Amino acid sequence: MESIYWPTFFFWLFSLISCSFAVGVLLARNIVRMAFYLVLALAATAGLFFLAGADFVGAMQLMIYVGGTLVLLIFGVMLTSQERFIEMKTSSGEWVVALLLGGMLLGILLQAAMAVPAWQGMDRAAAEATKVEKTATPLGMGLLGVRVDQLDEQDESRRKGMSGYLFHFEIVSVHLLVVLVGAAYLARAKRKRGRDELAGTGSNAT
Amino acid sequence: MAHFLLELTLFDIHICPWPWLAYAIVGLIHVALILNLVAVSALVFIWLERKISGRIQDRLGPTRVGGKFGWLQTLADGLKLLTKEDLMPAGADGMLFRIAPYISFCASIAAFIAIPFAGGAYPWIVQHLNTGVFFVLAVLGLEVFGVILAGYSSASKWSLFGAMREAAQVVTYEVPLGMCVVVPVLIAGSMDMVVIGDRQAGWFTNWIVFHDPFTFITTCVFFTCAMASVNRAPFDLAEAESELVAGFHTEYSGLRWSFFFMAEYGSMFSVSILASILFFGGWHGPVPITSLLGLGGESGSVGWGLAQALGLANVLFKGVVGVCLMIWVRWTLPRLRIDQVMTTCLKYCTPIAAAMFLGATFWHYNLPDKNFFGLTNLPDAVYEISEGWEISEGWDRASGDEENLGDQIASDQITSDNVGGRR
Numbered sequence: 224m225e226s227i228y229w230p231t232f233f234f235w236l237f238s239l240i241s242c243s244f245a246v247g248v249l250l251a252r253n254i255v256r257m258a259f260y261l262v263l264a265l266a267a268t269a270g271l272f273f274l275a276g277a278d279f280v281g282a283m284q285l286m287i288y289v290g291g292t293l294v295l296l297i298f299g300v301m302l303t304s305q306e307r308f309i310e311m312k313t314s315s316g317e318w319v320v321a322l323l324l325g326g327m328l329l330g331i332l333l334q335a336a337m338a339v340p341a342w343q344g345m346d347r348a349a350a351e352a353t354k355v356e357k358t359a360t361p362l363g364m365g366l367l368g369v370r371v372d373q374l375d376e377q378d379e380s381r382r383k384g385m386s387g388y389l390f391h392f393e394i395v396s397v398h399l400l401v402v403l404v405g406a407a408y409l410a411r412a413k414r415k416r417g418r419d420e421l422a423g424t425g426s427n428a429t
Numbered sequence: 430m431a432h433f434l435l436e437l438t439l440f441d442i443h444i445c446p447w448p449w450l451a452y453a454i455v456g457l458i459h460v461a462l463i464l465n466l467v468a469v470s471a472l473v474f475i476w477l478e479r480k481i482s483g484r485i486q487d488r489l490g491p492t493r494v495g496g497k498f499g500w501l502q503t504l505a506d507g508l509k510l511l512t513k514e515d516l517m518p519a520g521a522d523g524m525l526f527r528i529a530p531y532i533s534f535c536a537s538i539a540a541f542i543a544i545p546f547a548g549g550a551y552p553w554i555v556q557h558l559n560t561g562v563f564f565v566l567a568v569l570g571l572e573v574f575g576v577i578l579a580g581y582s583s584a585s586k587w588s589l590f591g592a593m594r595e596a597a598q599v600v601t602y603e604v605p606l607g608m609c610v611v612v613p614v615l616i617a618g619s620m621d622m623v624v625i626g627d628r629q630a631g632w633f634t635n636w637i638v639f640h641d642p643f644t645f646i647t648t649c650v651f652f653t654c655a656m657a658s659v660n661r662a663p664f665d666l667a668e669a670e671s672e673l674v675a676g677f678h679t680e681y682s683g684l685r686w687s688f689f690f691m692a693e694y695g696s697m698f699s700v701s702i703l704a705s706i707l708f709f710g711g712w713h714g715p716v717p718i719t720s721l722l723g724l725g726g727e728s729g730s731v732g733w734g735l736a737q738a739l740g741l742a743n744v745l746f747k748g749v750v751g752v753c754l755m756i757w758v759r760w761t762l763p764r765l766r767i768d769q770v771m772t773t774c775l776k777y778c779t780p781i782a783a784a785m786f787l788g789a790t791f792w793h794y795n796l797p798d799k800n801f802f803g804l805t806n807l808p809d810a811v812y813e814i815s816e817g818w819e820i821s822e823g824w825d826r827a828s829g830d831e832e833n834l835g836d837q838i839a840s841d842q843i844t845s846d847n848v849g850g851r852r
Contacts, residue, residue, distance in 0.1 A: 286567035
């Protein structure tokens with residue numbers, strides 16, 4: 224048991240869970256079961272983030288992706304009230320195209336992941352010596368425009384370029400606000416005047 | 430709590446020949462403690478609910494089982510549930526039907542992973558997460574999955590209606606709930622629940638609920654939304670028995686049904702504890718008994734253990750008070766209609782929470798060192814406790830320009846390595 228490096232063990236465990244439920248999403252026929260397997264696959268991915276010490280990203284994964292699949296699940300439940308959606312069959316042609324595309328994408332991603340030297344795994348002694356750092360506060364400071372991790376940078380000019388992500392953060396925030404307002408506009412109760420106008424145009428056409 | 434247990438001689442990773450065994454045992458101890466907490470508290474709360482509802486309705490409630498006060502009533506109920514036939518409707522989706530109660534129960538228990546029961550440099554907590562509040566909120570939102578799966582897989586109209594109501598309700602109420610949680614995070618300057626709890630050390634005047642008028646209203650909104658998000662009356666539309674038989678668990682019987690019940694009581698308790706830590710001082714009582722008695726000191730000493738145990742009792746007591754409040758509300762107010770539930774959230778809770786968030790921000794920006802509606806000063810002890818944990822305390826003290834702030838951050842990070850290094 225001494226020779227087992229436990230973080231590696233748990234990494235394989237979580238990735239196995241995640242991958243097998245991802246395959247389950249493909250093989251399932253019922254749309255609600257698919258959504259359920261998707262939830263489990265994404266939750267296992269959150270486990271991987273927690274294992275890496277990225278608490279914030281892990282909780283984000285739980286809240287946004289796993290929570291977002293909830294809405295998918297609701298749509299699934301609402302759509303499957305019709306008979307023809309309860310069992311979904313995939314034709315063999317679709318299987319071939321999907322496997323081809325998915326396999327190519329997987330190949331490119333794998334090659335890219337292996338090609339970067341900084342992403343190569345370190346040996347066990349180095350891994351055990353690495354200290355887990357708390358990342359939430361540096362992340363938050365980075366979004367507010369202060370890159371805490373760049374403070375040791377000796378070169379003054381480089382430090383200026385690393386001034387954080389406040390601008391990007393604001394752009395994303397405004398974008399989301401626009402989306403929210405748009406959604407509220409689309410979902411609003413239609414006013415009576417609008418209906419009368421529609422009726423008016425309809426009578427003109429006839 | 431993991432570091433503390435690992436530092437006991439029994440589990441000392443330097444002495445113990447099998448460190449993995451020490452970690453496994455420590456992990457199992459945590460799991461056992463939390464499972465017991467949820468299960469035993471569910472037993473007590475079910476009895477308490479029967480008793481309190483009886484008194485509110487001018488009855489006695491259970492009186493016979495177990496001698497006085499009928500205190501063994503829940504155990505008798507549990508035995509009855511165990512012996513009930515386990516039914517599944519013919520048209521049900523078997524796998525989802527079987528797994529749904531466990532999902533609700535797991536989500537309800539998982540929230541306790543990140544909840545601290547006593548603070549300080551070595552808090553009593555299963556996993557000291559840097560973003561504990563966020564994690565608890567995320568996990569509490571997952572409980573609805575079990576409900577939706579149960580509603581869908583039961584192949585029953587009532588169940589499906591209940592599940593869809595629950596889904597709409599939980600998704601909606603997460604918005605004001607999140608906004609309310611941001612306020613104590615903002616005042617403490619951290620999402621770490623240990624830091625938020627220790628920010629309120631001392632007398633009850635330091636509690637965040639009394640920080641300013643805005644936080645006081647925020648607390649009320651938080652409690653309303655928390656009650657709605659754990660699906661308690663007057664917001665229990667998902668199991669409205671007058672319209673939907675029993676809502677999402679219409680088709681469940683026996684032990685599977687009791688898992689839903691345990692999940693509901695578990696999340697009631699976790700939400701109450703969350704409220705007590707965020708707004709009501711957590712392990713710091715209305716009166717600072719531990720510091721008045723001079724308890725505390727070195728971590729691992731007897732005085733420290735007593736102080737932590739008192740803190741634990743304090744948190745649990747506040748949690749029980751919160752649950753009692755929920756029971757009281759349930760047996761006092763009539764159930765809302767589904768449109769009234771939505772109106773309460775979208776037209777009242779959300780705007781109020783947003784306004785209170787802005788108000789609290791404004792107040793905290795102008796009076797950063799004040800407590801108790803701006804009447805008292807923040808005691809120095811708060812800084813001593815939280816120093817070295819979060820660099821955000823440096824924000825208040827740094828004189829403002831970025832270079833100075835950077836130095837402050839750097840020096841604080843060094844102390845955090847010394848004090849709060851996570852294992």
